[in-house]
Amino acid sequence: IKFAYSVLYIKKLVKEMTRKSITGLLVVSFFIFSAEVTGQYWKERYIVPYVPTSYERVAQMLTIANVNEDDVVYDLGCGDGRIVITAAKEFGAGGVGIDINPARISKSKENAIKEGVTDNVRFIKQDLFEADISEATVVTLYLTKLVNLKLRPKLLQELKPGTRIVSNNFDMGEWKPDQPEISNNYDSHTIYFWVVPANVSGTWEWTVSARTEKRRYILHLEQKFQKVNGNLTAGGPNIPVTNITINGDRLQFTIAE
Numbered sequence: 167i168k169f170a171y172s173v174l175y176i177k178k179l180v181k182e183m184t185r186k187s188i189t190g191l192l193v194v195s196f197f198i199f200s201a202e203v204t205g206q207y208w209k210e211r212y213i214v215p216y217v218p219t220s221y222e223r224v225a226q227m228l229t230i231a232n233v234n235e236d237d238v239v240y241d242l243g244c245g246d247g248r249i250v251i252t253a254a255k256e257f258g259a260g261g262v263g264i265d266i267n268p269a270r271i272s273k274s275k276e277n278a279i280k281e282g283v284t285d286n287v288r289f290i291k292q293d294l295f296e297a298d299i300s301e302a303t304v305v306t307l308y309l310t311k312l313v314n315l316k317l318r319p320k321l322l323q324e325l326k327p328g329t330r331i332v333s334n335n336f337d338m339g340e341w342k343p344d345q346p347e348i349s350n351n352y353d354s355h356t357i358y359f360w361v362v363p364a365n366v367s368g369t370w371e372w373t374v375s376a377r378t379e380k381r382r383y384i385l386h387l388e389q390k391f392q393k394v395n396g397n398l399t400a401g402g403p404n405i406p407v408t409n410i411t412i413n414g415d416r417l418q419f420t421i422a423e
Contacts, residue, residue: 218246228306231332234259239253240306243307243308245274250289260287261286265291300325303328305331306334308334314333328362328414329362341360341392342391361413366387367388368387369384369386382400386398392412
């Protein structure tokens with residue numbers, strides 16, 4: 167009887183251990199599944215559906231950006247390459263198209279050959295968040311608002327001051343456009359335009375020689391995107407500073423003494 171009891175006890179113990187093991191396995195599997203789903207969710211949030219920009223809007227975007235033969239236009243998420251190709255063919259610019267989809271890159275190269283602009287453009291299969299965009303003088307976008315916001319720090323950090331950015335239909339959140347939004351009545355899309363501002367925040371000092379003395383000026387600036395505030399001193403009380411504007415690498419302001 168003791169032996170039979172021991173066997174039953176062991177069977178019960180094994181059964182409980184198996185149940186706990188299964189429960190533990192399910193819990194671990196749930197967390198692994200959750201992590202995978204969450205990771206995939208975040209990846210999918212930054213997937214941009216392929217919607218070609220109409221040729222009318224392409225021309226409008228490039229015109230707003232004042233593209234010319236001295237420019238290098240980068241199209242991030244280039245699709246079939248039409249923006250870069252149009253910039254080269256119609257505006258005389260150089261261009262680079264970046265897209266993570268190899269089929270889009272192949273199509274872009276085919277279109278460039280058809281339009282005879284292969285000497286002026288190139289297409290790169292790459293994640294736009296990892297691309298080197300420092301060469302650009304103009305950047306064109308037709309992404310999503312979420313992608314624009316994630317891309318915004320990269321644009322501000324890597325692009326040269328004065329680089330123009332034009333986006334079809336999606337803005338940059340707190341970074342307000344430099345030019346009023348231009349609505350396209352044809353399809354109710356809006357085009358946004360920015361100029362990358364230089365980082366002028368901090369303290370600036372200079373000396374001005376007068377007839378009898380030298381005056382040392384100290385200017386303290388605070389900046390948020392292209393909006394700049396500041397105060398100026400010259401060995402005395404603050405001097406009013408007004409009309410502070412920044413356009414690329416050019417800072418202008420008015421002082422009243």
